[in-house]
Structure formats: C-alpha cells, structure tokens
Amino acid sequence: xxxxxxxxxxxxxxxxxxxxxxxxxxxxxxxxxxxxxxxxxxxxxxxxxxxxxxxxxxxxxxxxxxxxxxxxxxxxxxxxxxxxxxxxxxxxxxxxxxxxxxxxxxxxxxxxxxxxxxxxxxxxxxxxxxxxxxxxxxxxxxxxxxxxxxxxxxxxxxxxxxxxxxxxxxxxxxxxxxxxxxxxxxxxxxxxxxxxxxxxxxxxxxxxxxxxxxxxxxxxxxxxxxxxxxxxxxx
Numbered sequence: 001x002x003x004x005x006x007x008x009x010x011x012x013x014x015x016x017x018x019x020x021x022x023x024x025x026x027x028x029x030x031x032x033x034x035x036x037x038x039x040x041x042x043x044x045x046x047x048x049x050x051x052x053x054x055x056x057x058x059x060x061x062x063x064x065x066x067x068x069x070x071x072x073x074x075x076x077x078x079x080x081x082x083x084x085x086x087x088x089x090x091x092x093x094x095x096x097x098x099x100x101x102x103x104x105x106x107x108x109x110x111x112x113x114x115x116x117x118x119x120x121x122x123x124x125x126x127x128x129x130x131x132x133x134x135x136x137x138x139x140x141x142x143x144x145x146x147x148x149x150x151x152x153x154x155x156x157x158x159x160x161x162x163x164x165x166x167x168x169x170x171x172x173x174x175x176x177x178x179x180x181x182x183x184x185x186x187x188x189x190x191x192x193x194x195x196x197x198x199x200x201x202x203x204x205x206x207x208x209x210x211x212x213x214x215x216x217x218x219x220x221x222x223x224x225x226x227x228x229x230x231x232x233x234x235x
Contacts (some may be wrong), residue, residue, distance in 0.1 A: 007051045009033075009216065014060040019067040027054045028082040030072065032061045034227060036177035037091040038079040039217050043173050044095045047213035048104025054081075092122060095170050107170045114165045117157055121164060121171045124150070128175070132182050136232050140190045148194050148201065151175070155200035162200070162207040176208050177217075184221045185228040 012033065020028065029045060031038040045054050059068060059078060069076035073087050080089045081097065088097060099107050109115050128147050135143035160166035164175070179194070183205065186192040195202035208214055 010056055012058040012060040013065055014063040015065050017065050020057060023085050028057045029054050030057045030078055030080040032059050032078045034219055034223055035078050036181060039177040040091045040173050041079045041094045042217045043213050044098045048102055050102055095173055109165050109169055118165060118171050122174055125174045129178050140192050152198040152201050155204060162203045181224045184224045188225055
C-alpha cells in the first residue's frame with residue numbers, strides 16, 4: 001500500500017528566483033509540474049510516502065533560472081535529484097533509484113516473469129511515446145492503433161490486478177503520465193478515443209485515477225492541449 005502524505009505544492013521558480021542551497025543535506029527533486037518525465041519521479045516519491053524526505057523544487061520551463069544549468073544540472077532538463085552530495089538525472093533511472101535507496105512500498109516486482117516483462121515494457125516506452133507524437137501530423141488511427149493495441153495486449157499478461165504487472169509498479173509509473181496526456185489530446189483535438197475497444201486500458205486509467213500518489217501530479221487538460229498544439233505547430 002502507498003503511504004499517503006498531504007502537502008501544499010510550492011510555486012514554480014522562474015529566472016528571477018534565488019537558488020536554493022545546494023548540498024546542504026536536503027534531498028531535492030527538481031521538477032516541472034507540466035513535464036511527464038518529471039511526473040514519473042514525482043509519482044514514485046508520493047507512492048513511497050517520501051513527501052517529507054524529498055523536497056519538490058518545481059521550475060518554470062519557459063523561464064527557467066540560469067543557476068539550474070550553471071550550478072545544479074548542466075543538461076538543464078528535469079527531473080534531477082539532489083541526494084547525498086550528487087545530482088542524478090534521467091526519469092526511469094531516478095524511479096529505480098528512489099525505489100532502491102528510500103523507504104516505502106516497493107514498485108519493483110519480485111516475480112522473475114514480471115521482472116522480465118517489466119524490462120520489456122520499459123524498453124518499449126520510448127517507442128510508444130515517439131510513435132504517438134509522430135502520429136499527430138499523420139493518419140492518427142492507423143499510426144496509433146498498433147501501439148495502443150500493444151498496451152491493451154500487455155495488460156492481459158497478468159490477471160492479479162488492473163495494472164501492467166497486475167499490481168501497481170514502475171511500469172505503470174513509466175506509462176501513465178503519457179497515457180494521461182495522449183488521452184486528452186487525441187480525444188479533444190484529433191477525435192480519437194484511446195479506450196475504445198480497449199477495456200483493460202480503460203480499467204488501468206480508471207484505477208490509476210484513484211491513486212493518491214498520482215492525483216496531485218495530474219496536469220490541467222487545457223495545459224496539455226496547449227502544450228501539444230505548440231509541439232504540433234513546431235513540427
């Protein structure tokens with residue numbers, strides 16, 4: 001079971017904001033409320049009940065502070081974690097790092113078959129994301145049907161729960177931020193329902209929306225549509 005901790009979310013820091021102390025013993029998650037990659041780590045933190053152990057430092061990605069690239073994380077991307085005198089990046093690496101180095105319920109399966117399937121699905125996640133994004137200017141149904149069908153079939157592998165490995169795991173954390181955004185944009189803008197004919201995917205979304213670890217991380221749908229429209233016009 002996830003550990004539930006209520007918190008007030010801090011405002012995003014822009015280019016005028018002062019840098020928080022670095023390496024003062026506080027563990028910080030540099031994030032952005034709109035970023036799906038950062039959301040993965042945020043969900044993990046919440047699920048493990050680490051709200052008091054890991055401080056959120058949200059950044060305004062449209063007007064990010066210069067000190068973040070210069071002094072904290074030279075790649076200038078989120079997420080990044082400040083812990084034990086070092087800065088670590090990359091979302092899936094951080095999800096695994098939090099699970100291995102902090103208290104709280106595990107998101108990594110013990111069962112060897114589930115571990116193997118988890119590795120396969122994590123490896124596929126970039127393909128999934130790239131395929132859906134590339135479909136925005138093409139024949140959406142023909143291009144995204146196979147990838148969402150793949151998810152539906154993957155959800156049939158284990159029947160001990162509604163999630164990819166049955167029970168909630170790091171695989172769900174990898175996919176849910178993108179499923180959330182794609183469902184909104186494809187439905188509202190491109191009139192494509194990702195759950196039509198996919199009852200297991202619909203059930204996954206329904207169950208995910210009940211998770212206290214996930215609820216506070218969800219993005220305003222209007223922000224998603226606006227961000228994806230910008231991405232589409234830039235292609």
